[in-house]
Amino acid sequence: MSAVAVVGAGIVGSSVAYHLARRDIPVTLLDQGRSPATGVTGTSFAWIGGCGGDWPGGARDLRASVVADYRRLEDELPDIAVRWTGSLTWTDDREGHDSPLGPGRFRVGGSDIAALEPNLRNPPERAVHTPSDGGIDPTAVTTALVDAARRHGATVLHNSAVTSLAMAGERVEGVWSSTGFHAAETVVLAAGADTPRLCEPLGADVPVVTPPVCLVRLAAPAGLVRTIVACPDFEVREVRDGELLLTLPPAAGTGATSSEQVARAALRQVRTAFRGSEGCRFLGYRVCGPPMPAHGPVIGAVTRDRSVYLAVMHSGVTLAPTVGRLVADELVTGRPAVELRHCRPLRPAP
Template identity: 35%
Template sequence: MPSPQDIIVVGAGIIGASIAWHLTRKGASVTVIAAKAGGEATPSSFAWINASWGNPEFYFHFRRRSMAEWSRLATDLPGLPLSWCGGLCWDLPEAELEAYAARQRGWGYGIKRIDRETSAALEPNLANPPAFALHVAEEGAVEPVAAANLLLEDAARHGATLSYGTAVKRLLRENGRITGVETTGGVLLSDHVVLAAGAGTAALAASVGTDVPIETPPGLIVHSRPSLRLLNGLVMAPELHMRQTMEGRVIAGSDFGGTDPGEKPQEAADELFAKVKATLRGGDKLELDFYTIGYRPTPKDGFPIIGGVDGAPGLYLAVLHSGVTLAPLVGSVAAAEIVGGDPDPQLAPFRLSRFAPTSE
C-alpha cells in the first residue's frame, strides 16, 4: 500500500478548510499553515450561498452544484451552521428583475415573482415591503468562520496538522517541481502545496515566478450586536443587503460583497447601519457592534482560479471570490485532482492557463 501523500494547504479560510477536510478524507497527510483559523477574508464574508447575479450559464451550473454539495457536507459533518433560509431580492429595476428571473428559471433555478403581501409575509419586519420582488427559497447562508473551524477541527481528528501563527515566506522549488514552503518557523517539505491564501496567493505564487492575476477590492460589512429575530432570510434591497446570523447579529453591506468604505470607514459604517435601522421595524433598537473591511480575492475575469500550474508541478491554486458558495465543491474536486492526479473536466474553465498570452 503506497504511503499517503504529504500535502501543505496554505490558508485556513473556508476554501483552505474545505480542501484540507476533503484531502484528509482521501487519506492524505495534510498540514494546514495559516496566521489563524478562519482566515482573513472569510470573517468579513456576507456568506450568502447562491447561484444568482448575472453569471453565464456554465458558472451558474457550477455554483448550483456547490449548493447541493453544502447539503451533502451538512450530512457528513453534523452541526454545520447552515440555513436554507431563502433570499428576497428587489435591488434592480422591475424590467431587469423580470429579465433576470426569466433567464434563471430557464436554467432551472427556483425563482418566483412575489407581491407586497407575500414579501411582508416572508419578512414581516420590513418597514416598507416591496410591491414587486423575487424570491428563491433554495438559497441560504452559513456562518463561515464557525464552518471553517468545524472542518479544520474534524480534519485534525482525522490526522491533519494545524499550524497557526505561522507565515509562509516563499515556496520552494527543486528540479522544476514545488517541494514545500519556507515559513517563519523553518522549512517544510511536501509532495504538493495548495495555495488557498486569498489575497496573499499572488505574492506567494510570484516567489516561484507564477503570475496569478487577482484584484482585492475592499468591502465594508456592518455587524450589529445580537438582537431578537428581525429577519427570516436574506434580503437584497436597493443598496442594502442584509441577513441575520444564527447568534442574532444583523449583518449588512451596500451589496453582498460590501463596497469600498473610502477614507472614513467609521462614517461609512455609521451611515450604512442607519440605513439598516430605518429599513426594519424594530431596527431602532439595533446597536452597531463593529464593522469589517474584507479584501476579496477576485481573479481579474471574475471567475475562480482552480487547479495545478503549468510549469510548476506540485503547486495547486484555489483563489476565488465566491468562496462561501463554492467551498464544498471546490474542496471535493480539488482533493480528487490532487490525490488522484487526473484533471476534472468541470474545472477546465477555471485554470490559470486561460490568462496565458496568446500569439497573434
C-alpha cells in the first residue's frame, strides 16, 4: 500500500497511525499541537469498557471488542496501563430496572454496593456493576501510541496544522499544512471537530456537534472512590492514587462560571456523596467540547476513489484501539470490516 497521511494526533489518529505503521505502511501523522493529545483527547473522562453507556449508531457493533483491544495494547506497549476498577452506575429513572442487561453487566444492591463503594453516604437500592470497565490516562496512552508508531517508521509532525486537502481535479493527493505540502495516496481525517471543515471541498456532509463538558480534578484521600461511579448528578473516578476526576453538568462549565463556583460545585457533590471526603481539595478544571457525530461514529471512505477516509466518533478514547485496528486492516487489505458497516459516511451525490 502507498503512503498514508493521518490528520490529528488525538487518540484516534494516533491509534490509526500506530496500527498502519506496525504493518509497514508509510505513515505521516500531522497535528497542530506541540505534543500528542493536546485537543479534546487530553481532557477526556477516559472511561473505557465493553458494556453500558450510550452506544449510538454503529458504535454498538464495536462495543464487544473494546476491552479485548485495550488488553491487547497493554501487551503490545508496556507504557500503556489501564486501571481496571470496574464501574457502578445508577439513575433516578426506575423504568427499565428489570430489562435484560448485556453480557458482563450485573445488577447489585445492598451489601454488594457497600463492598464496591464503602464510602458512599446514600447508596442506591440497586445499581449496575460492570467489572470489566476501566479508565486510562488519555495523554499517556496517546503518547505511547505515537512513540510506537514512530518506532515502526512513521513520520510524526507536530506544530503542523492541516489547512486543506490537496486536490488534483476530484482526486486528493495529500494535504497542505503550516509546514507545507505532504503527499499521500490516502488521507485519513481523524481531526475531530475540524473534520467537517476539511471535508467541505468534497461536498460531504459530516454533522458534528461539540457540547460542553466540564471536567474537574480534585485531590482526595487515596481509595475514596474505588470504581468508576456514574450517578444522576455526576461521574467520578480515581485517575491515580489521591486524585479524582469528576464530570459536572454543562451548566457548571459555561464561560460565565468562575473557577471558584466550579470548585464549590465539585466539592459539594463529592462531600455529599462520599464519607471521608472532607479533606478534598480543588486542583482545577477544564471545559471541553468532544466531537459527537449526530448519528454515531463516522468511519470509512468519503470519496469514490477511497483517497479520503474519515474517522470521527464519540467516545474516541473508548473506541480508538478497536477503530485503529479495523481502519488499518481495511486500508491494507481493501476488504470492508463488517464491524464498521453501520459507521459509513454519506458520500456526496455524483
